[in-house]
Structure formats: structure tokens, C-alpha cells
Amino acid sequence: MTPRRLTPVLRLQECGIIAVILVLGILLTWFGGTVRAPVFERGADGARHRVYETGADGARVPAFAVRNKFLNAQNLAQLAKDTSFIAIMAVGSALVIISGGIDLSVGSLYALASVLGALVLRHLGPEGSGAAHHGWQGILLAAAACLGAAAACGAINGALIVVLRVHPFVVTLGSMAILRGLAFVITSGQSVGGFPDGLRALVRFQAGDGLTVIPLAAMVLATVAGWIFLGRLAAGRRAYAVGGNEQAARFSGIRVARVKLLVYTLSGLSAGVAAFLAIGYYGAASSGDGQGYELSVIAAAVVGGASLSGGRGSALGVVLGALVIQMIGSGIVLLGIDQNYSQIVLGSVVIAAVVLDNLNTWLARRQFLK
Amino acid sequence: MTAFIEFRSVSKRFPGVQALDGVGFSVARGSCHGLIGENGAGKSTLGKILGGIHGADAGEILLEGRPIRPQTPLEARALGIALVHQELSFCPNLTVAENLCLGDLPARRGWLDRARLRARARGMLAEIGSTADPDALVGTLSPGREQQLQIAAAVGTGARVIVMDEPTSALSAGETREFRRLVGDLKARGITLIYVSHRMDELFEMCDAITVLRDGRHVSTEPIGATSPDRVVSQMIGRTLSAAQSAHLDLCPGGERLAVAGLASPGRFTGVNLSVRAGEIVGIAGLIGAGRSEVLQAIFGLDPAATGEVRVDGRGLRLGSVTAALRSGLGLLPEDRKRQGLVLTMNVRENCTLSALSLFSRGGWMRRRAERRAAAEACELLRVRTPSPESPVAGLSGGNQQKVTLAKWLVRSCEVLLVDEPTRGVDVGAKAEIHRLLGDLACRGKAILLVSSELPELIGLCGRILVMRGGQVVSEIGRPDFSEDALMRRMTGLAA
Numbered sequence: 001m002t003p004r005r006l007t008p009v010l011r012l013q014e015c016g017i018i019a020v021i022l023v024l025g026i027l028l029t030w031f032g033g034t035v036r037a038p039v040f041e042r043g044a045d046g047a048r049h050r051v052y053e054t055g056a057d058g059a060r061v062p063a064f065a066v067r068n069k070f071l072n073a074q075n076l077a078q079l080a081k082d083t084s085f086i087a088i089m090a091v092g093s094a095l096v097i098i099s100g101g102i103d104l105s106v107g108s109l110y111a112l113a114s115v116l117g118a119l120v121l122r123h124l125g126p127e128g129s130g131a132a133h134h135g136w137q138g139i140l141l142a143a144a145a146c147l148g149a150a151a152a153c154g155a156i157n158g159a160l161i162v163v164l165r166v167h168p169f170v171v172t173l174g175s176m177a178i179l180r181g182l183a184f185v186i187t188s189g190q191s192v193g194g195f196p197d198g199l200r201a202l203v204r205f206q207a208g209d210g211l212t213v214i215p216l217a218a219m220v221l222a223t224v225a226g227w228i229f230l231g232r233l234a235a236g237r238r239a240y241a242v243g244g245n246e247q248a249a250r251f252s253g254i255r256v257a258r259v260k261l262l263v264y265t266l267s268g269l270s271a272g273v274a275a276f277l278a279i280g281y282y283g284a285a286s287s288g289d290g291q292g293y294e295l296s297v298i299a300a301a302v303v304g305g306a307s308l309s310g311g312r313g314s315a316l317g318v319v320l321g322a323l324v325i326q327m328i329g330s331g332i333v334l335l336g337i338d339q340n341y342s343q344i345v346l347g348s349v350v351i352a353a354v355v356l357d358n359l360n361t362w363l364a365r366r367q368f369l370k
Numbered sequence: 371m372t373a374f375i376e377f378r379s380v381s382k383r384f385p386g387v388q389a390l391d392g393v394g395f396s397v398a399r400g401s402c403h404g405l406i407g408e409n410g411a412g413k414s415t416l417g418k419i420l421g422g423i424h425g426a427d428a429g430e431i432l433l434e435g436r437p438i439r440p441q442t443p444l445e446a447r448a449l450g451i452a453l454v455h456q457e458l459s460f461c462p463n464l465t466v467a468e469n470l471c472l473g474d475l476p477a478r479r480g481w482l483d484r485a486r487l488r489a490r491a492r493g494m495l496a497e498i499g500s501t502a503d504p505d506a507l508v509g510t511l512s513p514g515r516e517q518q519l520q521i522a523a524a525v526g527t528g529a530r531v532i533v534m535d536e537p538t539s540a541l542s543a544g545e546t547r548e549f550r551r552l553v554g555d556l557k558a559r560g561i562t563l564i565y566v567s568h569r570m571d572e573l574f575e576m577c578d579a580i581t582v583l584r585d586g587r588h589v590s591t592e593p594i595g596a597t598s599p600d601r602v603v604s605q606m607i608g609r610t611l612s613a614a615q616s617a618h619l620d621l622c623p624g625g626e627r628l629a630v631a632g633l634a635s636p637g638r639f640t641g642v643n644l645s646v647r648a649g650e651i652v653g654i655a656g657l658i659g660a661g662r663s664e665v666l667q668a669i670f671g672l673d674p675a676a677t678g679e680v681r682v683d684g685r686g687l688r689l690g691s692v693t694a695a696l697r698s699g700l701g702l703l704p705e706d707r708k709r710q711g712l713v714l715t716m717n718v719r720e721n722c723t724l725s726a727l728s729l730f731s732r733g734g735w736m737r738r739r740a741e742r743r744a745a746a747e748a749c750e751l752l753r754v755r756t757p758s759p760e761s762p763v764a765g766l767s768g769g770n771q772q773k774v775t776l777a778k779w780l781v782r783s784c785e786v787l788l789v790d791e792p793t794r795g796v797d798v799g800a801k802a803e804i805h806r807l808l809g810d811l812a813c814r815g816k817a818i819l820l821v822s823s824e825l826p827e828l829i830g831l832c833g834r835i836l837v838m839r840g841g842q843v844v845s846e847i848g849r850p851d852f853s854e855d856a857l858m859r860r861m862t863g864l865a866a
Contacts, residue, residue, distance in 0.1 A: 232738075234731035241724055244713035251672070251710045252725035252778065253696040311715035 013305035017320040024327045025070070032069035032334045039063040069334055077211040079323075079330055081281075084219035085274045087322035089293065090300035091226040092154075092270025094318040095263040097301050098230070100243035100310030101161065101168040103264060106271045107293035108179035109153050111285075113275035115183045117146030118192035118285035125194040139199050146279070147272040153179060154268015158261040168264075176294065183287035193284035203280030215277050219319065222270060226315025229266075239263055243310025292343075299350045300325045307357065325349070373432070374399035374562055375420070375531065380429035382415055384795070388586050389415040392429065395581050395591040402553060402563040404577035406570075408606055408823065412586040417533040417566045421453030422446030433531075451531045452524030454517060462509030467491030469508050470523050494526035498552060514545030521552065525561070532556065533564045538572060539659050550576060568657055570599045570862045584608055599864060607825065607854040616809030616831060619849070623833065624648030626684075627817035628700075628786045630669060633678035638664040639841035642678070646786065646817040651808060653832035654821045654843075655857050661841040662821040663705050666788040669819075670702040671695040682786055696725065701784030703775055705791040705821070711775035712763055719745035719759040721774050726782040748777035753803060769800025776807065787811065790821045805831060825854045837861055 039051040039062075051063040069075065089106050096103045124138035153175070160171045203214045230236040238259045241249040250256050271290075279285045304321025306313025328349060332342045373396035382390040390412045397403045405413045418424045420431060422440035430437045433449060440446035443453060460469040467487050468475070476486040491504040500518045508516060517537060524532050538546045553576050556563060567573055573580055580597060582589040582605040589605045590597075626647050633642040639661035646652045654662045668676035671692040680687040682698040695702075704710035712721050722745040723730050730741040745759045752773040756766055763774055772792065779787060789808065793801040808831060812818055822828050828835050829852045837845045837860040845860050859865035 232736055233734050234727040234736055235734060237720065237724075237727055237736065240716060240720070241713050244715035245709070247710050248713050249724070250692065251670075251702060251704050253692045254724070254727070255693060307715075311713065 014314065014317050014320060017304060017317060017324060020324055021320065021327065024324065024331065028070040028327070028331050028334060029068055032071075032331075034066050035069050036064045037067050037072075037074075039065050070331075073208065074210045075330075075334075077208075079326060080219075081212045081215050082330065083323050083326040084215040085278055086293070086296050086300055086326060087219045087319045088222040088274045088277070089267075089271050089297045090304070090318045090322045091222045091315050092267040093297045094226065094301045094304070094306045094313050094315065095229065095236075095239055096168075096267045097298070097306045097308060098243045098310060098313045099239040099259060099263045100246060101260065101263065102172065102298070102308070103154075103157065103267045104169065104172040104294050104298075105153070105157060105175040105179055106267065106297050107290040107295075108176045108183065109150055109268055109271045110275045110278075110290035110293055111287055112153065112179045112183040112186075113146045113150040113272040114279050114285035114289050115187050115192055115287055116149045117142045117276050118195070118279050119186070120145045121195040121199065121279065122192055125196050127194045136198070138196055139202075142199075143276050146276040147269060150272025150275065151265050151269040154271070155261060155265040157268065158264030161264065162257040162260050180287065187287050189287060191284050191286040195279070195283055199280045200283045203277060212281070215281065218273060218277055222273065223315050223319045226318070230313075230315055235259070235262060240311055243307075243312075245311070295343075295346060295350075296322075296325055296329075299346055299353075302350055302357075303353045305357070308354065373397065374401075374434060375564075376432040376435075377416070378430050378432065380416065380419060380426045380431065382412075382419060382424060382427050382586075384415075390419075390426070391586040393583065393586070393588045394429070395588055397562060397564065398579070400557060400560045400562055401578040402557055402565055402576050404573040404580040405564060405566045405583065406568055406573055406580060406602060406606065407583035408568070408825070411583040411606070413566045413568075413583050414535050415586075416583070417453065417455075417535050417564060420446070420451055420531070420564065421455075421533050422451070423453065447527060447529070450529050451533065452520075452527070452529035453533045453535070454520045454524060454537060455533075455535045460508045460516065460519060463507065465505050465507055466495075466502055466511070466519060467504035469519065470494050470504075470526065473527070494522045497525050498522050499555065512542075512545065514541045514549065517541070517549070518552070521556070525556070525559075529561065531562045531564065533566065535566045536568075536658075537565070538567070538569065568862065570602065570864055573602075574599060582606055603855055603858050603862075603864075607858065616805070616812070618649055618651065618809050618812035619833060621649050621813065623650040624815060627682065628669075628819065629679075629681040630665075631679040631681075633665065633668060633676060633680065635664060635668050635673050635676040638668075638673070638675075639838070642843055644819070644836060644843065646819050648815045648817055649812050650834075651812050651818040651820050651832045653828035653835040654819065654838055655825065655828055655835050655861055656821075656838035657861050658823070660838040660861070662838050663790050664841075665838070666702060666790050666819065666821055667704075669695070670700055670788055672702075696782070699785035700788065701725070701779030701782060701786070702788045703779065703790055703792055705794065707768075707772055707775050711778075712771060714762075714764040716763060717760050718749065718754065718756050718763050718766070718774055721763050722748050722759070722777045722781050725778045729782065744781050745777075748781050749774075751780065752777050752807060767797065767800075769796040769804075772796050772800065772804065776804065784816070786817045786819075788819050788821075791823060792820070793822070793824065793827060825857050828857070829854065839863055 041049060041051050052060045053063045055061045089110065093103050093106055120142040157172055157175050160166065161168045205213055207213050238254050241254055242256050242259045246256055300322035301313065301318050302308060303324050304318035306318055325346065328345055329342050332339065332345065376396040377394050379392040379394050380390055381392055393416060405416065407413045415424060419426050422443045422445050425441060438449055440449055440451065470491045471487055476483040476490065488504050495502055495504065498518065498521055500522055502515050502518060521532065538549060541549060553563065565573065565577055574594065577594055579591060579593045580602060581591040582602055584606060589608065624647055626645050628646040630642060630644045634640045642665050644652065656662045667673055669680055671690055671694060674690045676689050680689060682700060685698060687698050688694040708714065713724065719742060723741050730737050730744065749756060749759055754770050754773045754777065756770060763771060792804050796804065808818060820828065820832060833849055835847045835852065835857065836843050837857060839861060847856060
């Protein structure tokens with residue numbers, strides 16, 4: 001018998017997503033329209049100044065330039081920044097999804113990590129009692145609190161799933177509520193601000209026309225880390241195996257419990273990284289942060305080709321998926337559609353992505369059976 | 371005698387196996403017709419075709435002279451054919467009465483009429499003389515009670531033909547007695563029974579005629595008076611053994627590599643003692659449900675409830691830990707390669723190295739070149755026919771998939787292999803290659819414990835065969851005394 005080859009219809013899932021991104025970009029450029037924006041220039045001292053020109057009547061009037069609403073450096077830089085928070089979390093979430101699980105608690109985890117990090121930062125900030133420690137040490141301390149708490153919460157999720165043998169959906173649904181509640185209790189619902197200036201300046205450091213480098217660099221790092229984990233480390237291979245067929249993984253001597261514990265911890269950690277960047281960027285945190293992030297993150301993973309039945313997905317795909325999700329979100333703002341529609345669109349996109357994925361599998365299988 | 375049901379050259383093919391090949395015989399009205407054959411002979415498949423679970427690829431079935439083609443169990447039910455089967459159970463979260471009337475719940479304007487529901491269920495249960503409580507949850511019933519329920523549902527919906535697939539395999543002795551009485555009642559009502567089993571004693575006690583199937587083909591249909599258990603056994607086997615003998619059987623086995631003493635697991639098997647020496651293949655024969663696979667899985671650390679002593683190369687093994695089993699040099703080729711053996715979303719290379727990831731990584735990083743080389747070597751050694759080791763394993767034929775599951779343990783160079791049904795659903799060519807390979811491994815001093823439902827496979831490869839029945843090792847046969855007849859008699863309980 002000659003071996004038959006299983007050929008997926010979309011051979012490179014990433015190519016498909018890139019195509020989607022390009023189409024979205026073109027559509028938004030086309031339909032986004034134009035906007036009159038004031039023109040700035042950078043003076044000799046490095047500060048930005050308005051550019052003035054002399055009008056027909058000889059008066060000095062501020063200069064305006066007509067720019068495309070979507071396709072301008074500022075908007076793209078903001079899109080990249082917004083994407084990076086979601087993308088970092090989505091990489092972590094993708095590890096969980098690839099191993100056959102689901103993490104609904106990332107949004108709440110993000111909020112809890114944010115407020116914990118923010119409390120440390122406020123303590124060290126100008127109005128805090130520990131202001132003496134400010135500087136790099138303080139920022140590192142806050143980062144440690146933020147990431148450590150997030151990773152610990154992720155590990156607890158994993159431990160509950162493994163030890164109690166409860167479905168991850170239920171465990172993380174519960175922790176989604178618990179962690180959000182904890183964040184609220186800790187802050188009494190108040191926003192936490194008043195950080196040392198160093199952090200904000202660092203995270204907000206801009207290159208060129210408004211391009212924040214740090215969140216972008218963190219996103220690239222997270223993508224590379226995810227790619228290495230999934231493609232180059234034995235642990236990643238184990239995650240694929242557990243998601244692809246948990247029983248076969250167990251029969252092959254893979255310690256399934258450890259794999260699960262690891263991926264949920266990493267998912268938590270990635271939410272912590274995103275949280276720390278966000279508090280650095282916004283300079284404040286509240287228990288209401290990251291509301292609905294779980295939907296965006298899972299949507300990014302699913303759109304990025306991670307299979308909710310486990311065993312399939314890639315870090316790059318998921319990050320591209322996050323970009324798609326963010327483009328849809330900002331597209332809705334850009335086109336002047338009511339914000340409330342974004343939830344509807346996001347939900348529809350998730351379902352459509354899963355249906356497309358099923359269709360793809362079905363076509364591949366039909367081809368294989370022929 | 372007019373034929374009530376007639377099978378005319380019914381054929382059915384599953385991926386990799388011809389389950390039924392031109393089977394034709396007829397069943398008399400109101401009789402209990404036994405269907406017997408080895409595991410995989412096609413008897414259950416035939417029952418499922420009649421019951422509408424599978425569709426036949428070719429041939430036809432006549433019911434009272436009219437051709438029928440039930441496509442779903444519901445259509446079969448409409449024709450008066452019901453299937454009683456362990457896998458077709460009820461909703462465990464509903465009550466007996468609700469389950470019995472599930473297809474037609476008595477309701478008034480959408481409101482469930484509980485009184486009528488209960489009354490109707492009680493009537494159905496009384497029909498077959500069952501004393502089951504209509505308000506009990508089905509999930510709390512014993513397998514015997516649940517089976518009664520299936521029969522009550524069948525009779526209650528006017529079934530004229532009931533197909534029973536291994537009806538007594540999960541029953542206690544008392545329930546089996548009750549069941550035999552019930553079969554007599556059903557026959558007295560003129561219901562035709564098709565009784566699929568490989569328990570010789572039951573068939574001869576209850577059936578009016580027996581059809582023997584072998585390898586998907588019809589061998590004989592004879593009235594009970596014209597045949598005998600011995601005759602049926604020889605008809606079930608009916609093969610001549612291949613003369614070629616693997617080289618490892620000529621070698622003298624070396625020292626003991628695997629020793630199992632007093633291995634037990636509640637509800638699965640008890641008091642299993644065995645030993646396998648270097649260069650030896652020891653077989654375990656038994657019917658489905660005898661506890662063979664469970665013993666292998668317990669040795670491999672997959673059964674947390676297992677107790678007893680397992681020693682590999684003289685060193686004691688901690689039970690209940692696959693990691694410990696792997697470290698001691700054990701490997702398990704599981705019986706269900708798709709569920710337990712392979713990760714179908716992965717490619718051939720990734721499956722080959724699945725159980726040896728720590729060997730192919732340093733400090734957590736995969737050694738990709740070493741991994742690729744090992745996978746390519748294993749594929750070549752086993753002659754896995756795949757376009758490349760990077761091809762998805764899901765695209766391979768059954769035989770080649772099975773070779774990949776075996777490659778997993780070669781890559782790890784396991785010393786003691788536990789092999790469970792290595793050639794199930796595998797084509798003839800691959801089967802011979804797997805047999806050759808197991809022989810080669812034994813020649814190289816590995817110890818192999820082989821579970822198989824195919825007696826020729828056991829007889830061809832093993833130096834000794836243990837026979838299991840009802841969770842116990844009931845006898846051990848040495849190579850000089852091998853015969854399918856002797857094995858089958860011990861497996862079915864005709865001889866000790």
C-alpha cells in the first residue's frame with residue numbers, strides 16, 4: 001500500500017493571517033478617510049513644537065496636513081502598542097490552548113498583577129513612604145511583585161486543574177472571578193497611581209513619530225520566547241503531545257501534570273508581563289483593568305490558528321492573530337462605528353475563525369480519504 | 371423451515387481490515403441463533419449491520435423475504451430489530467422510566483405526565499418479569515439491570531428481532547442465571563434472537579442453531595443437534611499454521627528480565643505471576659475482558675490501584691509510575707494505537723521520539739539533528755513507508771502507524787517490551803514485518819510479553835503462552851503443547 005499524504009488546504013496558516021492583515025489594512029486605509037492633523041517638528045532641544053505658517057492675510061496660523069486616518073505613522077505606532085499587550089498575553093494563553101486547556105482568568109490575573117505592581121510602585125513613588133528606594137531597584141522590585149504574583153496565580157490554576165481533576169474551563173472561570181475580586185478588595189476599587197517617574201519615562205520612550213519601543217520589543221521577545229518554547233524545547237514538544245492526545249502522551253511516559261502546571265504558570269507569567277508594561281505605560285492601575293481581555297486573548301489565539309481541541313498552533317500565528325483582533329477593534333473606532341459593536345464583531349470573528357478551521361480540517365480529511 | 375432473516379453475501383470493510391467478506395446464512399423465525407467466532411471474526415460487525423449501526427458495503431439482508439437496509443438504529447427499531455449492547459447504554463442521569471419512554475415521553479401540553487410515564491414503564495418491565503424500580507436512576511443500576519432495561523425497551527417497542535452482543539460478559543453469576551430464563555421467555559413469545567458470543571457453554575445451552583464466522587467469512591451454520599463444542603472450536607480455528615519459525619525460538623533464553631509476583635488490581639485481575647527471560651517472547655491469550663491489557667498497563671505503571679511486585683532485571687519497580695517503568699527499561703505498545711499510541715496531530719518524527727524526549731534534549735533544548743537522525747533510522751529499520759519523517763502520522767496506513775508506535779520504543783532502546791495486539795487492524799504485509807521485527811528483538815536479548823487475540827500469532831512467536839480468564843492466569847502452556855484447540859478450550863473455559 002502506498003502511503004497517502006495528508007495535505008492541509010492552507011499549508012501555511014501564518015500566510016493566511018498575513019493576507020487577512022493586509023486586506024484589513026487596505027480596507028481601513030480605503031474607507032478610513034482622511035483627517036486634518038496639526039504638524040509638529042522637533043526643535044534643536046529635542047522638544048516638539050507646532051509648525052506655523054503665514055496665511056494669505058499675513059497672520060501666523062498653525063499648519064495642518066491632510067493625512068490618512070489609518071495609514072499614518074502615529075496611528076500605526078499606537079496600533080502596535082495596543083497590540084503588544086494583547087499579543088504578549090496571547091502567546092502565554094496559546095501554550096495553554098495548545099496543550100488542550102483554556103485559561104479564562106488572564107484578564108483578571110492581569111488586573112490583580114497590575115494593582116499589586118502598582119501598590120509597590122506607589123510605595124516607592126514620590127508620595128510613597130518608601131521613596132528612598134526609588135530608582136532601578138524599586139522598579140525591579142515592582143516587576144518582581146507583578147510577575148511573581150501572576151506566575152503564582154497561573155501555577156495555582158494549573159495545580160487546581162491537575163490535583164482536583166476539574167475541567168480547566170471551570171477552574172479558570174472560578175479564578176477569573178476570584179482574582180478580579182481580590183484586585184478589587186486590595187484597592188477598595190480605587191485607582192492606584194503616583195509612581196516613580198523613571199518607569200513611565202522608560203516604557204513611554206519613543207523613537208520616531210510616537211513609536212513606543214519597549215512594549216514592541218517585549219512583544220517581539222515574547223514571540224521569540226514562545227517560538228523557542230514550542231519549537232526548540234522538549235517542554236514545548238510535551239505540550240503539543242498532551243494537547244494532541246493526552247492518553248498517548250501518558251502512555252509515552254510524559255508527566256502530563258507537570259506539563260499542565262508549566263503552561264498555566266507561563267500563561268499567568270505572560271499576563272504579568274503585559275500588566276507590568278501597562279502600568280508603566282499608563283502610570284496607574286485599577287481593579288477594573290483588563291476587563292474582557294480573556295476574550296481578546298483567546299480570540300487572538302484562535303484566529304492565529306491555535307486549535308481549541310489542542311495540539312496545534314504557533315507563537316507567530318497567535319501574535320498575528322492579536323494584530324488582527326486589534327486592527328478590528330481600532331477599525332471600528334476609526335470608521336466611526338459605535339464602540340458597542342466591537343464586542344459583537346469580536347465574538348463573530350472568533351466563531352468564524354473556528355468554523356473556518358473546522359472547514360479546513362474537514363477538507364483536508366476529505367482529500368486524505370479520497 | 372422458512373428463513374425469517376436472510377443474509378446474502380454481506381461484506382463490510384473498515385480501514386485496514388475486511389471485517390465481513392460475503393457472509394450468507396439464514397435465521398429461522400422464533401429461534402435463538404448463535405453467532406460465534408474468534409475476536410475480530412466479524413460477528414459483532416454483522417450484528418451491528420443488522421442493528422443499523424454500520425451500513426454494509428455489499429450484499430443484502432432480507433427480513434421476511436423483503437430486503438432491508440437500516441441506516442440508523444432508529445430505522446432498525448422501526449423494522450422491529452433491536453440491538454442490546456453494552457456500548458449502547460442509556461442516559462445515566464435519568465430514571466429507568468424516563469429512559470424506557472425516552473423516544474415517546476407521555477406529556478400533556480408539554481408538561482411531563484409522570485403518572486403515565488411510571489405506569490407505562492412498569493408495564494414494560496413487567497413484560498419481561500423485571501423487578502427494577504422505575505424511579506431508580508439508571509446510573510445506579512448494575513450492568514445486568516441495565517441490560518434488562520435494554521431488553522424491556524426492545525420488547526416494549528415491539529421488537530421482533532433482538533441482537534445481543536456478548537450479553538453476559540459483564541454479568542454476575544446470578545444475573546446470568548436470570549438472563550438465561552429471560553432468553554427462554556423471549557423465545558416463547560416468538561421473538562427471534564441473534565446471540566453474538568464466544569462463550570461456548572452459553573451458546574450450546576440457549577441456541578437452536580450456530581453460525582461460525584472466521585476472518586470475516588462464513589464457515590458453517592448448523593442446528594445445535596448436528597454440531598458439538600469440539601466441532602465449533604475446530605471450525606473457528608480452521609487454519610493451518612505457517613511453517614516458518616522465528617530464529618529466536620531456536621535460541622536458549624537467557625536470564626530473567628521481567629518478574630511479576632502477586633500482581634493484582636481490584637476489579638481487573640488478581641494474583642498474576644509471570645516471568646520473561648532475555649530472548650524470550652511470552653504470550654498471554656484470553657478473550658476480551660479477561661484482563662490481559664490491564665495486566666500490561668499495570669506493569670507499565672498506568673494502574674494506580676495495582677499492587678504486587680514487579681522486578682525488571684532484578685531491580686524492584688515502583689508500581690503506578692510510568693516514569694519509573696521507563697527508567698527501568700520497560701516499553702508498552704498499547705492495544706489502541708490511535709487513542710493510546712500516537713499523537714495524530716504530530717508528524718512521524720515527533721511521534722517516534724515522544725517517549726524519549728529527555729534523550730534528545732540537553733538542558734531542555736531539543737537536539738534536533740540527533741532527533742532527526744534517530745527518527746530516520748527507526749523508520750528505515752522498521753521500513754515505515756512514509757514520504758518523509760516530517761509527514762503527518764495521520765496520513766499513514768494502519769500498518770505503518772503501528773510501526774511508528776513500535777519505533778517509539780526502539781528509539782529508546784527498551785529492554786523489556788510489553789506488546790498489546792501488535793497487528794490489530796494491520797494489513798498482511800505489515801503484519802509479517804512486525805512479526806519478523808519482534809523475533810529480531812528477541813534474538814537481540816530483549817524480553818517481550820505479548821498479548822494477542824490472534825492465536826496463530828501467539829503460536830508462531832511465543833516460547834510459552836499464559837492463558838487468562840476472568841482476571842486470572844488459569845494455565846501456562848509450553849511450546850510443545852501449543853495448539854489453537856488447546857488454547858481456545860482454556861480461554862473459553864471448556865478445559866482448565
